[in-house]
Amino acid sequence: MNLKEILLxxxxxxxxxxxxxxxxxxFLFILNITKNYHMSEDITEEVFMRILKxxxxxxxxxxxxxxxxxIAKNTTYSYLKKNKDISLEDEKLEFLLxxxxxxxxxxxxxxxxxxxxxxxxxRTIIILHIFGGLTHLEISKILNMKYSxxxxxxxxxxxxxxxxxxxxxxx
Numbered sequence: 001m002n003l004k005e006i007l008l009x010x011x012x013x014x015x016x017x018x019x020x021x022x023x024x025x026x027f028l029f030i031l032n033i034t035k036n037y038h039m040s041e042d043i044t045e046e047v048f049m050r051i052l053k054x055x056x057x058x059x060x061x062x063x064x065x066x067x068x069x070x071i072a073k074n075t076t077y078s079y080l081k082k083n084k085d086i087s088l089e090d091e092k093l094e095f096l097l098x099x100x101x102x103x104x105x106x107x108x109x110x111x112x113x114x115x116x117x118x119x120x121x122x123r124t125i126i127i128l129h130i131f132g133g134l135t136h137l138e139i140s141k142i143l144n145m146k147y148s149x150x151x152x153x154x155x156x157x158x159x160x161x162x163x164x165x166x167x168x169x170x171x
Contacts, residue, residue: 003064010055025132026072047072066138114161122157
């Protein structure tokens with residue numbers, strides 16, 4: 001059963017499948033924005049509650065991943081607006097990246113150790129593309145950026161990661 005079918009028939013079994021498939025990636029996406037582990041946990045739970053609440057508004061002709069990550073983005077920014085007094089502390093992302101051992105390509109190997117060297121937008125694009133499995137076009141819709149800008153930032157971030165890796169190997 002694919003994601004679109006799961007969203008259209010959100011029974012107890014499908015809710016579990018959806019949660020298990022996307023909780024880590026959504027959490028990582030939110031953590032990239034908030035830089036706060038505990039806040040990101042709370043927001044991730046809120047995202048799934050909103051998916052359950054609004055799943056009947058999902059348009060079956062739209063991409064389900066884009067719909068889910070748009071909910072995640074909007075929920076995160078709404079939470080941050082409501083809680084302006086919360087300070088955003090910087091935390092490492094590596095603890096969660098180690099769970100993604102199933103991703104076996106050159107780019108993902110660079111990401112685990114060097115993701116902290118990217119700025120927020122570069123990190124978000126990398127997370128959504130490699131760990132979230134979203135296309136650059138889907139990411140451009142979620143982030144309200146031009147497709148070409150997303151691709152350029154993705155490629156620049158990979159070059160930055162490779163350069164950092166090369167510099168450490170030569171040291």
